[in-house]
Amino acid sequence: MPNVDELKKICTQVRRDIVRMTNAVQSGHPGGSLGCTEFFVAMYYDILHCNPLHFEMDGIKEDLFFLSNGHISPVWYSVLARKGFFPVKELASFRKLDSRLQGHPATAEGLPGVRLGYGSLGQGLSVAIGAALAKKLNNDSFLVYSLHGDGELQEGQIWEAAMFAAAKKVDNLISTIDVNNAQIDGKTTDVLNLGDLKAKWLAFGWDVLEMKGNDIEEVITTMKNARERTGKGKPIMILMKTIMGKGVDYMEDNYKWHGVAPNNEQLQKALAQLEMTIGDY
Numbered sequence: 001m002p003n004v005d006e007l008k009k010i011c012t013q014v015r016r017d018i019v020r021m022t023n024a025v026q027s028g029h030p031g032g033s034l035g036c037t038e039f040f041v042a043m044y045y046d047i048l049h050c051n052p053l054h055f056e057m058d059g060i061k062e063d064l065f066f067l068s069n070g071h072i073s074p075v076w077y078s079v080l081a082r083k084g085f086f087p088v089k090e091l092a093s094f095r096k097l098d099s100r101l102q103g104h105p106a107t108a109e110g111l112p113g114v115r116l117g118y119g120s121l122g123q124g125l126s127v128a129i130g131a132a133l134a135k136k137l138n139n140d141s142f143l144v145y146s147l148h149g150d151g152e153l154q155e156g157q158i159w160e161a162a163m164f165a166a167a168k169k170v171d172n173l174i175s176t177i178d179v180n181n182a183q184i185d186g187k188t189t190d191v192l193n194l195g196d197l198k199a200k201w202l203a204f205g206w207d208v209l210e211m212k213g214n215d216i217e218e219v220i221t222t223m224k225n226a227r228e229r230t231g232k233g234k235p236i237m238i239l240m241k242t243i244m245g246k247g248v249d250y251m252e253d254n255y256k257w258h259g260v261a262p263n264n265e266q267l268q269k270a271l272a273q274l275e276m277t278i279g280d281y
């Protein structure tokens with residue numbers, strides 16, 4: 001496994017990938033992708049038990065990851081490619097016709113690493129719970145992970161799934177919420193205030209942890225802590241505080257970059273802040 005300094009260099013390169021991919025097609029969601037970079041790098045370079053060279057849809061005897069907020073596909077694609085699931089050069093095909101790298105991840109194109117079509121928000125937790133129950137039925141001791149946006153919690157299906165997972169003791173599931181207080185129309189506190197998320201998830205019967213999502217050492221430590229807390233009768237929820245647009249000063253903490261691609265001038269400003277570390281695609 002790379003050391004912390006090497007992981008930070010990978011994060012910087014992933015951020016370069018994100019702004020270049022979205023700029024090239026003037027489409028996509030850079031804000032949340034930049035904010036979740038440390039999380040994805042930590043997951044795929046340290047936490048997840050999976051083999052990028054032998055991807056199988058059934059996911060037997062390996063950890064599974066589900067990206068419920070599928071619009072932040074640029075960061076996922078970048079990390080999957082950098083980890084070896086598919087060629088890094090394929091990142092240049094993002095959101096283009098006949099590409100395997102659609103705006104929202106899909107399964108029809110057979111992209112390694114992707115097991116579900118991610119589009120409509122609110123569905124990923126239900127799917128992750130189903131996968132976790134399947135592992136229990138199959139006596140498969142590996143874990144299921146999922147990631148969600150905080151704005152996504154405005155979907156009612158999330159809370160139905162939350163009740164079910166606690167009631168059925170789905171304790172091989174670790175879910176994370178990207179708490180950046182931003183969604184496409186504004187701050188979540190203004191659009192539909194989510195209130196005290198920790199109190200809510202505790203009340204729904206989950207084990208709850210918190211972490212700073214842009215500190216890769218804290219992400220790794222917290223995720224390992226969560227892994228140690230599995231198998232004790234409760235699903236686990238991690239509230240991950242991040243900054244939308246992290247790493248690009250004019251994007252940081254600005255909801256307007258939820259789904260707007262940088263133009264050519266803005267791209268150059270972003271790249272000037274993100275030193276190339278392991279090579280562009």
